[in-house]
Amino acid sequence: MEINSLTAAEIAGGIAEKKFSASEVFSSCMEAVHRGEPDISALITVAEETGHAAAREIDQRIAGGEKPGPLAGVPIVMKDNMCIRGLPATCGSRMLHGWIPPYDAAVAELLSGAGAVFAGKANMDEFAMGGSTEFSAFGPTSNPWDLERVPGGSSGGSAAAVAAGYVPVSLGSDTGGSIRQPASFCGLYGLKPTYGLVSRWGLVAFASSLDQIGPFARTVEDLALLLSVIARPDPRDGTSSRRERPDYTACVKNPSLKGKKVAVVKEFGAMSASVSPEVREALEKTLSLCREEGAEIVEVSLPVSLEFGLPCYYILAPAEASSNLARFDGVRYGLSSKEDSLLELYLRTRGKGFGSEVKRRILTGTYVLSSGYYDAYYLTAQKVRSLMKEEFRRAFGSCDLIALPTSPTPAFKKGELVNDPIQMYLADVFTLPVNLAELPALSLNAGFTSGKKPLPLGVQLIASRWGEPELLNAAAVLERRLGIAGTAPCTKNGKGGRS
């Protein structure tokens, strides 16, 4: 049986109805992994043995008349900065070499509680810093649409694993775009939830005031299904909101954009010259479909966010990272260089363990927090962040959703930006403001480039805080209208695929 073109909902449904077993699904998933990995390298750890055991257990429970949950038997991949007990968690770094977490992240508990089966841990930019998955100590991941291109990052392995058909859904983390941008490069739906919606207990921190965990999927229904499972309050995460979560799967049942206000951003006009024409066209098409579906297109102004979001992020995120990464010192976790003095041990371990981009962030972060520079950089960036939050709050007074590109370009070539950090940072201009303002946003596939190897084009929808239902509703309408749901290289000749 080929599960490559089935959605998570179809797999869980098929297993519950005993059309096929969780073990058969998992075997098919592993076949796809072994077929794809030599080219794609999406996974750092393949959880073959533990996955087979978990799938067998699901089958036994079903045979015993139990209903093991909404994701029963669905194979899933998690980014390698989230802990699964007993499996290595590397964060794409040499620094955590040999570290096996003794506990499950909150999302891992929730997923296995819902019956999901872990197929592996996904490649990522080291400690989630980057936008191409080229900053992994384990080598780059390839984009399944075009192996010469990057899958995006930092959650590039999680996105590639879904686009390549290993698994129908996966989890990533998004500090400044790391779910949305790889989703856009790999032709998937990717959701960055409101800050505080999903527990980060067991997620290795990058920038704690920005990090959120969220799902990747090939359909909006699967995105909602996964979100329903992971969006739970958690007292172990001090930033986890206690508010009641709606049933996200209900938001995609009878979707409608009638009477909704979808905003374009005034300042985007002046920036659009630096955006690829195909991305601009995808955005235009999305807006005209919204209009045809009864939405009103309005304009909002976000001058601070679009001009200063990027520098603000690249001060605050490194500042937080420099503090968070201080714990990797050769004493507590993973790598340790045996030296005569404690100082040598710290220096050598950190010198060998961290890659160049992580070192760049630690240096920048330490600098902007240092006495004499703190006021000019860190404090000023915090003030700008407050202005951005206020600016978005005002904007959502006159609209339900804001539409922007996810990334200024489709997937770029491997090696193209890796030696030019500033260009790589500039590509984050449309995603970073969302994290700084603690908002939810969704990237959807709105079409393809023309040419021999079509590349997916992503559009981003942003909602106000806790506006995930609004995002899922709109994405479900657009999914129907665009008619390319479930399209992925793995389904090219299959159901819903491009032939």
Ligand code: GLN
């Ligand atoms: N590309 C951004 C960065 O390098 C975002 C990363 C992320 O969201 N984890 O920091």
